[in-house]
Amino acid sequence: MNNHFSKVLTVLALSLSMAGCQRPWAASPSLGTTDVPVDKTLSADPQLEAQISPYREEVTQKMSEVVGTAPVALVKGEYESPLGNFVVDLQLAQAEPLYKKPIDLSLTTNGGLRVPLPEGEITTGNIFELMPFENELVVLTLKGETVKQLFDYAAEKKFAPIGNATYTVQNGKATNIRINGKPFDMGRTYTLVTSDYLAGGGDNLNMLKDAVQTERLGLLLREAILQQIRQLAAAGKPVTAETGKRVTILP
């Protein structure tokens, strides 16, 4: 403390002479940086550490909780993939009871699915790694033309899995679009379940900002994934993806 004080005095004395000739006094605030880093030069407060410790142990334990089992790993891929199909399908399954009506379409992007689901036991920690973001599920009502733009986007980018629909990619455009088994009708609106992130134009899905209606479901995507896997496990079912052909690519 003494040492520090004398250091301050020395600098004060030094700067007095400098200040005298260089800096006129102004009544405005003297602004240096306000940020004091919380870094490794600081030791952890033992009292707080003791309080955190049991919670930390429980977090670690819960993250290693097994929620389900996958006979094969669910991986990402172009257009449609085990992981992409699994997520868009569960978005529909988990959203519909909250929305209380059938939903026409489901969308995710590969960028939002951070890691594959591993073969074997799936832990809560795996799901946090797959979906670390606090993204919430929303239901958008889209005009026919917006839906067409969305399918063209999916056909061109190859990284946007769509659920409850099939289509053909021809010359980089989506053709022969069928939604819930019926031919796509440009003249009507469709509902789409996706994350609030993508609904806001994330991954350049700018057409989604033209939604005529946005309804939040109050359910995080990560929570929806966990619920789906827990429900499968409770029913004695493995974690698998539906593999029916969804996207046909013409040369």
Added chain:
Amino acid sequence: MRRRDFLKTTIAGAAGVSLLGMPFTAEAAQRITLTILHTNDQHSRIDLFPDDGRKYGGMGGMARRATLIEQIRKEEPNVLLFDSGDIWQGTPYFNFFGGELEYKLMSQMKYDAATLGNHDFDNGLEGLEKMLPHARFPFLSANYDFSNTILQNRFAPYKVFEKQSIKIGVFGLGIELAGLVSQNNYGETLYLDPLDTAREMVQELRQNQQCNLVVCLSHLGYKYDDGKIDDVTLARQVEGIDLILGGHTHTFLDQPEVVRHASGHETLVNQVGWSGIFLGRLDFSFSKKTRQKTGVRTAAVPVNRPVTTS
């Protein structure tokens, strides 16, 4: 960088001393200093970021912040500690314990007040109500009307703190919840215009409560391009606030933004990023005689050095 800040601040401080023509100690005896420490958007970051090469890896951590705060409390006579919202959401600690640990640790650090961020509604009004008993500090909220909810009468709009006869009036402002938070989660909470509310608060705190310093804890966000109300707009359009401690936009400011009003009154806007990577610090000085604010320093001098035991 730190050294430059150190010198800059010291030079300005020294110039003030020389102009007053008083020795250092005599000048110091005439003033009262108030140290304001603050965080925003802690996002349940209890533990430090893993030191794995990521940005801010190895930084943050609430137990370390407690050490830093305790150290400053030992050095400074008058310390106030505030948070500007979004205490919750972002790590499994929140998912598993609903915010209990965050409130407990902030209580241990002796936070003086906080305001509500949008993510503090993530477990609904019920989730918030359930956790409030763990917080031994008040949440200040002037522009949310909870009258028609289970949280009616649970939040004061402002609180007046007194430190060595200096009165510090602190009020809270929150962001519009519609479109940002699911309505299931905020229910019948009404959002009131932040500018009108702030004007009322300034009137109340300056005229009726006779405060010497007015501080706003805001979760409005620093600055937007689309005309949405932000901290800079608030600073420009409402005169009489000395300091706006912001949040929501996770903005790292190298130094506070100063908004000067025609009357000469200055409003500072500050924000310290997110996740408790930094602790914000501002040191105000007041004349002992008039209790008027005489200056503010945001020097990192006494705190930006390694902890030593000597």
